[in-house]
Each structure stands twice: as structure tokens, then as C-alpha cells.
Amino acid sequence: MERRNFLKKASATGFGLVAVSSTIISCDSDKKESKNIIPVKENTIKPLVIATWKTDLAVETAAAVLENGGTALDAVEQGCRIEEANEKGQSVGKGGLPDRDGNVTLDACIMDSKGNYGAVLGVKNIKHVISVARKVMEETPHVMLVGEGAKKFAISKGFEPENLLTEASKKAWEKWKVKSEYKPIINIENHDTIGMLAIDKNGNISGACTTSGLAYKMAGRVGDSPIIGGGLFVDNEIGGASATGLGEEVLKTVGSFLIVELMRQGKSPQEACEEAIGRIVNKPGKNFKNFQVGYIAVNKQGETGAYSIHEWFSYNIYKNKENKNIKSDYFNKV
Secondary structure, eight states: OHHHHHHHHHHHTTOOOOEEOTTSOOOOTTSOOOSOOOEEOOOOOOOEEEEESSOHHHHHHHHHHHHTTOOHHHHHHHHHHHHHTOTTOTTSSTTOOOOTTSOOOEEEEEEOTTSOEEEEEEEOSOSOHHHHHHHHHHHSSOSEEEHHHHHHHHHHTTOOOOOOOOHHHHHHHHHHHTTOOOOOOTTSTTSOOEEEEEEOTTSOEEEEEEEOOSTTOOTTOOOSTTSBTTTEEEETTTEEEEEEEOHHHHHHHTHHHHHHHHHHTTOOHHHHHHHHHHHHHTSTTOOGGGOOEEEEEEETTSOEEEEESSTTOEEEEEETTEEEEEEOEESOOO
């Protein structure tokens, strides 16, 4: 009876859900228990992708990777590369709005199902920084490279330097210089990003986040997007979360890490996102009306959540072979 008691205790103390093969023989005094114990974990999770904002093509690309049997890590990398190459989206990759000196600097991070993480910060002239971040994670002893060092590393790995400041972004910057007012506009692409989470057919979760950061920021400014626990966090046993909006406010509450920890405590992804926004807006003296923050989250069961401070934050989700853009619920309904 020792084995039976052990299984009862394991279940009661949360050791995990273990399905034991029906071929195991019951513990009888005149029967010998089989030693061939086969743990069975039924995988009911379908491939899933969720990403911030209206990123149909990026999510479609990631979903195609998953449907073809690819990993969640490959999916989020390939999906984010779509936005990095989209010159019309002025918050990610080529065509991103520059800092106040006219330089486009990119930040990105990636995190896999094993808890590995890689990031690059303040990179000039390299378009696909999400792929550079993956190279940092997989091919260096570090988790983060910055500025010229990150650019030098990227070039050593075969990434081609190119001018990221498009004519449209240059004209926008020149117009901004007339007054030089530093006022991030809520839900306008001067402070947005793409954060993406995916679950593959094996039930593994990975995430990625890439951005050109706040438009007309001070040179050297870095927000939450490339910072583990800020713009992105993944725990393959629990779920993942990603952020968009004013990075300074996300960092002050370690928002993505907070959401995953709340899910660990039993909250749904939606409840966790709402509480994370609450941690921002309920701080004494916080004038949240002047900035936006939005979160997305997914748990191990494939449940999702999204929530923002203000209206008009949206997200794309691929689930059950459908790719939809959904308007998020939000806090400030006054």
C-alpha cells in the first residue's frame, strides 16, 4: 500500500497531474504490481498565437509555422520579423520613428520554453533584431548585448547593415523638431511594439517582443520591450505575458512577470492582466490618463487574456485555425 499512499500524497500536495496507465495492476496481497509505469499526459492544446495590436500577417506567419509542425520559438521569431520588415508600421524595425537625434534604434528580446532568454538594446542599422536576440540566447554566454556591441555581434553572424530611417519617418521627425514636444500620444504608433506569444503542438510556450521604442526619445533610452519580466516573460509550466505602451510604467511594476505569477497563483489570464493594469493605475498620484499600457497573456491551457488602461488597444489571436483581431477591454471607461 506504500505506492498508493504516495500517489495520494503527491496529488494532495500538488506534485502535478500524473495519469497512470490502466495496465498497472492493483496492489493486492496475492498480485504483483507492474513495474512498467507509463506517465500519460494528454495534450489537448491546439496551436495558438496571440500578439499585440492589429498584426494579422505577423500572426498568420507564426501560425503557419506551428501548423507545419514548427516550434513556438520559431513561430514567434518568424512572426515578429514580419513587423520588423513592415516599413509602414512606424514602431517596429525598418521605418521606426527615430530618437530626437534622428537615429532609429531597435530593442528586442525572445524567451523559449526552457526559460532561456536573449535580448539586444539600442541597435542601429540592423533590421531583424529579434533574430539577433535569438542568436544572443543560443550562441553566446550572455543574455543581453547593447548598442555597438550588439551591432558588431549581429554583423559577425551575417546580418547586413542598412539604413532604417525611411523617408516617411524622416519627414515625421523633421516636422516634430519644429516644436520638439515630447508627448507620447495614446494608441498612436509612436510608442507601440509587437509582443507575441505562441503555444505549439507539443504544448510548449515561447514569446518575443520587438520595437523601435518611443518616438523622439532621448538617445540611449530603453523601455520595457527587451527587458525580461517587463515587456515579456514566459514560464512554460504556467504561461506567458507581453506588454505594449509606455515602457517606463511597465518596468515599474515588472508587468509581464507579475501576470505570470498571478496565473501561477490561480488567476485566469484575463484576471491577471486586469490586476497588472490595476497595479499601475491605483498608485497614489499616478496620472494614468496621459499614457497607455496594454497586456496580453496566455496560460498553459490555451486560455488568453488582454487588458489596457484606455480604449482601442487590440490584439490578434490565432486559435482553432482562425486569425482574428479583437478589441481589448480597458480600465478607463469614464
